Amino acid sequence: MKSCLIVDDSTIVRKVARRILEDIDYVVDEAEDGQEAFEKCRQEMPDAILLDWQMPIMGGLEFLKLLRGYVGGEKPRVVFCVTENDIGQIALARKAGADAYMMKPFDRDLLESMFVAQDEGADLVAG
Template structure:
């Protein structure tokens, strides 16, 4: 099965996204911030990552840069998630190695579209 690490400081966002992704056959792991996410990736690299932009301790952008520089960190499909409609932030995330992005709040259709068929089983 495919695995997805959901990284967001909001437990509500993690739970909602987790339920949606479980419905399309992902095994879900959660992290509250970039540091916790990076620690989990060092233990076992997920197939995909849903990554929030603004978090305490380590931001999504800081995490993304660390991840992509880490051995095996090029593997996960990363969808960067932001509430900011700032093309500059989105461009920074894509340049740092995000594969895609989406705006918050999101709905089931948008989230499924970002992850459906992303990772071969």
């Protein structure tokens, strides 16, 4: 079974994403910020990470840079979630190592399509 770490400071977003990902057979863990997420990755690296952009303590971009510099940190496929279609944010995320991005709020079909495509090795952008 594939694993996914959902990193978002919103309890509701984590709960919704967890339900969707578990329905498509992912084992899911959660973190409220990048610092907590990095500690979890150090313990066990997930196959995928659904990552929020803006969070307290450590934001998504800072976490992503730290992750990609860590041994084994190149492994997870990272889907970055942004709240606005800001080309600058998206470019920074891609440069830091994000594999794909999608807009929030997302729905079941969009999230499922990102992770089903991920399983098939596609490089997606969703808005």
